[in-house]
Amino acid sequence: MSLRPTNLPLTAKGFDEEKIGVCFGCGCYCGYIAYLKGGNIVDVYGHPNDPNGMGSLCTKGIALLQELPKNPMRAKRVLLREGEEFREGSLEEVRRRVGKRVGIFLDRLTTDLRDLLTSLQLTDCVYSDAVHLPFRPSTLKPQSWSSKKVIVAIECDPVFSEVMSVRWIVDAVERGAYLVAVSSRFGTVAQKASESFLLKPPKVVRFLESLADAIEGKKAPEKVDKISRAILGLGDSLLLIGDTLLRTPWRGNVLSALKRIRLRTGIDYSFVGDVTPIKTKSLSDLLREATSLDTLILTGNPFAYINDTEPLEKTFKVHLTLFPNLTANSSDAVVPVRSFQEREFTGFRNGFGNLKTSGPVLSSEFWTLSDFLREVFGAEVPEDLSVPDLPPVEEVEFEGTEVEEEGIYLLVDRTLVDDVGHWNLWTHEVEREQRVLANERTAELLGGELKIGDLTLKITVNNNIADETILFPDSFEETQPFDPGIRAGKVLPDPDIRVFRYS
């Protein structure tokens, strides 16, 4: 469906042009109308005819659409490192310094499917932080969630990632759905749930495995049995799974439990978060292969998840970035990148498995990753943008591991502020000071502080966090402007594993 401007403008502000675009702040892909004056967005509204946003945009989307392009802190010039300082440079100078053995890291916000496919043509060392799923990430569109009779959300609150899709869950509840939230932290879904279970991450995994047992007719705790009876009795059920547990050693356990439940019940499922149908290497692969690379092209802020960039010391690092963040400060060259509304963008990294393309709404003299790779390396940019047709989950094999439930767990995860958020005063207000969160009992057990090595962070007591769980928001790092913090990588033993035993 193609959207056009409305007959009557939605804004009261003066404008000379209106343009239609898609927000790629998450996989909801909300359509919007931007009102432009002098080439700048002066107002933005969700498009009333768009089936995804249905006329609404979330605060993250509004901040990205309206404030990010003109953010005064944006990187605007090509910079080259000279000792501890940067000086203004040119793309030609960058080109003279790159080598042949190239690695490329792709983020979710500034790189699209075209950039990924271009990168894969150039090198086999393509990295990202997305979780690869070798099967269809969703059996239905999020709009169809609202007709479900039973919804079980496993470590999944879309309000932290695919924001507007929460409305389809709320719709389902208003139509009488039985909603169950099982998670190590509670958000909107738990508030709306008929039943909610606040459990530390390994217990969430065990809960899902017990649900698979119960559905197969095996013995399970009564509270789990009740949910299995609802699924078997009412049919028309949905399992929602967030990407968090897929970044743990229990990924195989989660996927194999989903498969078992689906084989018995044909249940629908949707993943939520940053998942990809095309396999890339991971951050720990990047660290392992670092010494074999002579050039590394980076987007996003991957160094926020890495404790020590020492293995990359000798690699020439070029960072295509929106902001002078931690990764930019650890790179040898900085190149300003286009934001998604300043280019043609095809979004593909999302749990719903949908592709969506939007044309540019704003003009820009900055670079896309594909343009950069073409100009600097002569890379060919593919015309055909498609992703493989993947099998359903039941056709793929998974292997679980033993789930150890003892101890206190540290969970490094996103909050309402994502990694761009602290470059914007408005969203920074949501999370002004870096703290970790834990419930009263856990905070007391830890003496009110989290200590890892020489790092100490105060705990904010929040009883929406499971017992024996500490939430470390991953959006802080050392160079953000309003309230610098400590990057998540300082506490992560492995950049790909975001839940680990603390004590």
Ligand code: SF4
């Ligand atoms: S939910 Fe928010 S961030 Fe996601 S596409 Fe819609 S407006 Fe953008």
